Amino acid sequence: MSRISILGLGAMGAALAMTLIRKGHSVTVWNRTASRSEPLASAGATVAASPAEAIANSDLTILCVVDYPAARAILAEAEPVLANRDLVNLTNGTPGEAKDLAAFLQARGAAYLDGGIMAIPPMIGDDGALILYSGSAALFEGHKAALDALAASHYLGDDPGLAPLYDLALLSGMYGLFSGFMHASALVTSGGGKAVDFLPLLLPWLQAMSGTLPDLADKVDSGRHDQNVVSNLAMQKIALDNIVRASREEGVAPDFMEPMLRLAARRVADGHGSDDISGVIETIRRQK
Numbered sequence: 001m002s003r004i005s006i007l008g009l010g011a012m013g014a015a016l017a018m019t020l021i022r023k024g025h026s027v028t029v030w031n032r033t034a035s036r037s038e039p040l041a042s043a044g045a046t047v048a049a050s051p052a053e054a055i056a057n058s059d060l061t062i063l064c065v066v067d068y069p070a071a072r073a074i075l076a077e078a079e080p081v082l083a084n085r086d087l088v089n090l091t092n093g094t095p096g097e098a099k100d101l102a103a104f105l106q107a108r109g110a111a112y113l114d115g116g117i118m119a120i121p122p123m124i125g126d127d128g129a130l131i132l133y134s135g136s137a138a139l140f141e142g143h144k145a146a147l148d149a150l151a152a153s154h155y156l157g158d159d160p161g162l163a164p165l166y167d168l169a170l171l172s173g174m175y176g177l178f179s180g181f182m183h184a185s186a187l188v189t190s191g192g193g194k195a196v197d198f199l200p201l202l203l204p205w206l207q208a209m210s211g212t213l214p215d216l217a218d219k220v221d222s223g224r225h226d227q228n229v230v231s232n233l234a235m236q237k238i239a240l241d242n243i244v245r246a247s248r249e250e251g252v253a254p255d256f257m258e259p260m261l262r263l264a265a266r267r268v269a270d271g272h273g274s275d276d277i278s279g280v281i282e283t284i285r286r287q288k
């Protein structure tokens with residue numbers, strides 16, 4: 001069992017620390033607001049007086065705070081003890097922030113692994129929790145048993161920016177789902193319906209439509225948006241326009257749907273109306 005320090009005891013950091021204690025690891029904790037350490041101390045954690053003390057007394061340090069500026073400030077304070085240390089950062093941020101932090105740590109002789117947590121705090125340590133990692137492969141392999149105690153671990157490669165990139169891509173899918181749900185619910189409730197009564201219609205529909213994603217993914221990868229088109233974009237642009245106009249008729253703001261209509265309209269205006277809707281990606285992605 002490893003000696004593991006957790007820096008940051010918000011909802012997620014506390015769940016990480018509690019899980020590692022429950023699974024038999026020797027855990028040291030530190031948090032800016034000291035009172036948040038108390039439940040962990042009662043559960044058996046050692047409380048460090050500073051980030052440097054926590055890092056110096058562990059084989060592995062896991063950082064999980066609100067954002068990268070906070071993470072950077074904590075590590076800057078601990079700079080004298082960073083050499084030869086293994087650090088995993090599970091704070092949510094951008095690929096650029098992860099690469100900057102990795103460079104800061106590598107320059108000080110520390111190994112760095114970035115992580116993206118695909119779970120909410122109550123899921124940590126249980127089936128269904130996933131953490132994406134990228135950065136030092138040696139650190140990942142060396143501490144895999146401890147990392148697997150938190151969630152299923154998925155290593156993406158040695159570029160520290162990959163974990164946040166894939167994390168934010170998965171969150172993009174989630175927010176697309178949530179925004180579609182909210183707009184659909186606004187329409188249904190404007191007509192006197194209830195969102196809960198609408199779900200038995202919505203859920204099977206979303207499941208059926210998710211079955212089209214493998215075909216769309218092939219088109220995204222090949223750039224061949226004109227192959228095997230069942231529902232062409234010109235037709236779908238009219239449906240999007242109908243959604244926006246119907247929303248206005250119902251007194252519902254079309255703020256979630258207008259950007260999609262604009263992108264589809266631009267692609268149709270560019271002469272791609274007979275393509276599949278996958279072609280809309282060409283209006284937003286980095287050009288090869």
Ligand code: FVH
Binds near residue numbers: 069073090121
């Ligand atoms: N909670 C969730 O559902 C999501 C699930 C996916 C991953 N996220 C990310 O995890 C990071 C931490 O999130 P959290 O839920 O633990 O956040 P809070 O409960 O708000 O706790 C924030 C902690 O950050 C500490 N902190 C804030 N500013 C500083 C600072 N300048 N210096 C040092 N520490 C700082 C804060 O300390 P305190 O306010 O108690 O003193 C908390 O420990 C986050 O990246 C999520 O996106 C969670």
